[in-house]
Amino acid sequence: MTLSQGIIKKWLILFVLCFSMVFAITPINKAFALSYDGSNPVSTGCAKDAVTKSYSGIVDRYDNVYGKVELKWSAKCRTSWGKITLYRAAPYDKGAFYANANVYSYNSSGNYREVYTCASGNGAIMKGQTSCYTAQVYNGAGYTAKAKGYINWGIASGMTNRY
Numbered sequence: 001m002t003l004s005q006g007i008i009k010k011w012l013i014l015f016v017l018c019f020s021m022v023f024a025i026t027p028i029n030k031a032f033a034l035s036y037d038g039s040n041p042v043s044t045g046c047a048k049d050a051v052t053k054s055y056s057g058i059v060d061r062y063d064n065v066y067g068k069v070e071l072k073w074s075a076k077c078r079t080s081w082g083k084i085t086l087y088r089a090a091p092y093d094k095g096a097f098y099a100n101a102n103v104y105s106y107n108s109s110g111n112y113r114e115v116y117t118c119a120s121g122n123g124a125i126m127k128g129q130t131s132c133y134t135a136q137v138y139n140g141a142g143y144t145a146k147a148k149g150y151i152n153w154g155i156a157s158g159m160t161n162r163y
Contacts, residue, residue, distance in 0.1 A: 034138045036079045037105075037114060040121060041136045046077035054160035058084065058099075058149045064156070069101055069149025071160040072133070078140035080105075080163065081121065082147030083133040090125050094152070097124035101149045103134040106162065108142030139163070 041047040054071040067086035073079070082103035090098035101121075105114040118124045118132035125132050139145045150157035 036077055037137050038116060038120060038135045041072070041074065041077075041079065041081050041133065042122070044077065044136075046074040046079050046136060047072070048074075049076045050074050053080070053163035054146070056149075056158035056160050058086075058151065058156050058158040060151075060156035066151055066156045067099070067130075067149070069147050069158045069160060071103070071145060071147040071163055073139060073145075073163060074136075077136070078138060079136040080139035080145035080147075081116075081134045081136040082118075082149065082160075083131065084118070084125065084149035085131045086125065086129075089128050089130050091127065093125075093127045097126055097152055098129075099125040099132070099149065099151050101132060101134050101147060103137055103145055103147050105137035105139070106144045106146075110144075113137075113143075 050072045052070045053073045055068050057068055058066045070083045072081050072083050082101035084099055084101040086099060100118050102115055102117050107113045114137050116135035118134050120135035121133040123132060137145055144162040146162045147160045
């Protein structure tokens, strides 16, 4: 083997090793991202780069708008969560809660995977409060999510698009 053939062989081996490391690391990153399921977007730092990917009004059957529900997304964490914001403070909670949000997760086949409510985030909206957010779900490659916001007792609701 000549000197140039030896150098080419070493570079080829180095290239193959580096290329294979990309595929070896990718499932670990996905598993790590899935570990965010059910975690708080604020305490994990995921909320710092959050953007709204979809939103909807929370509307009753008479077209009265109570607030909005948003599907939030973090590019850094590859996660989504639901957030509900009322336009006026909750007037009562009747011992349960006044309003709540859900985030729904779907896998790459489009099948339902997971759901979290504000109870797993910062708590449902009680009397005098105006917002809450859910725990987060993985929303990276092949996964989608949507959010629903609703006033308890079937008064009003809204649903975002999937992202």
